[in-house]
Amino acid sequence: MKITVLDGGHAVARALARSIAEALREKADLVLGLATGRTPVDAYAELRRMHQEGDGDWSRASTFNLDEFAGIDAGHPGSFRQFMRRHLFDGVNIDPTRIYFLNGAATDLDAECDRYEEAIRGAGGIDLQVLGIGSNGHIGFNEPGDELIARTHRVRLLASTRQDNASLFGDDPSHVPAEALSMGIGTILQARRIVLVATGANKADCIAQTVNGRITTRVPASVLQVHRDVEVLLDRAAALRISPI
Numbered sequence: 579m580k581i582t583v584l585d586g587g588h589a590v591a592r593a594l595a596r597s598i599a600e601a602l603r604e605k606a607d608l609v610l611g612l613a614t615g616r617t618p619v620d621a622y623a624e625l626r627r628m629h630q631e632g633d634g635d636w637s638r639a640s641t642f643n644l645d646e647f648a649g650i651d652a653g654h655p656g657s658f659r660q661f662m663r664r665h666l667f668d669g670v671n672i673d674p675t676r677i678y679f680l681n682g683a684a685t686d687l688d689a690e691c692d693r694y695e696e697a698i699r700g701a702g703g704i705d706l707q708v709l710g711i712g713s714n715g716h717i718g719f720n721e722p723g724d725e726l727i728a729r730t731h732r733v734r735l736l737a738s739t740r741q742d743n744a745s746l747f748g749d750d751p752s753h754v755p756a757e758a759l760s761m762g763i764g765t766i767l768q769a770r771r772i773v774l775v776a777t778g779a780n781k782a783d784c785i786a787q788t789v790n791g792r793i794t795t796r797v798p799a800s801v802l803q804v805h806r807d808v809e810v811l812l813d814r815a816a817a818l819r820i821s822p823i
């Protein structure tokens with residue numbers, strides 16, 4: 579893993595935005611895996627700003643988001659699709675037909691997961707996957723547990739994750755859907771390149787376990803150690819507990 583520690587959240591956001599913009603310049607039909615959560619929001623704002631200034635042509639790029647809540651439709655304000663629309667898609671010239679999302683309102687959720695895997699394959703696989711990390715070490719919605727699932731699948735969300743996502747649902751964790759759909763660990767590891775971003779002291783423990791710890795299903799992000807092209811962008815607070823590698 580290539581670990582970069584930067585001065586603060588804004589520096590992390592700029593570095594992530596630059597990395598994505600560069601990838602877009604190198605490959606106009608980039609297939610980008612995207613994450614939600616608070617951490618990448620400033621990077622998405624930076625990408626919108628860059629686009630307005632003429633830097634970043636998204637017209638041929640495709641995006642696949644990591645995950646979506648189950649049981650709510652795409653128009654629900656708490657959905658990750660709406661989150662991405664607000665924070666990124668409305669501000670760049672992406673072709674709406676190239677925005678891929680799991681449909682949490684599908685009647686057959688297992689078939690929906692298969693459809694998503696197929697769509698990723700059909701697009702030629704993910705070139706660059708952006709990841710945040712949950713304070714419990716989850717990536718996408720791959721929660722810690724006795725086992726991890728390779729392919730896109732349904733997930734029952736842990737109470738702590740529903741709490742972390744409460745701001746999208748009027749600050750009430752009981753309003754956060756109990757289930758979600760998420761790319762699996764294998765789906766994520768198949769991305770050709772991965773950039774993980776984390777900021778703030780509440781990520782210091784899970785980041786130390788992710789980069790220095792043993793590979794365990796108890797810290798899903800620790801599996802990234804086996805990938806050959808992972809960059810970890812951290813602010814000083816999130817990097818506080820890592821030991822030099």
Ligand code: GLP
Pocket residue numbers: 613614615616617618644645709710711712713716717718719739742743
């Ligand atoms: C959600 C998303 C994850 C994200 C995590 C961290 O659970 N499913 O993909 O990494 O939030 O969120 P934050 O960046 O707000 O800490």
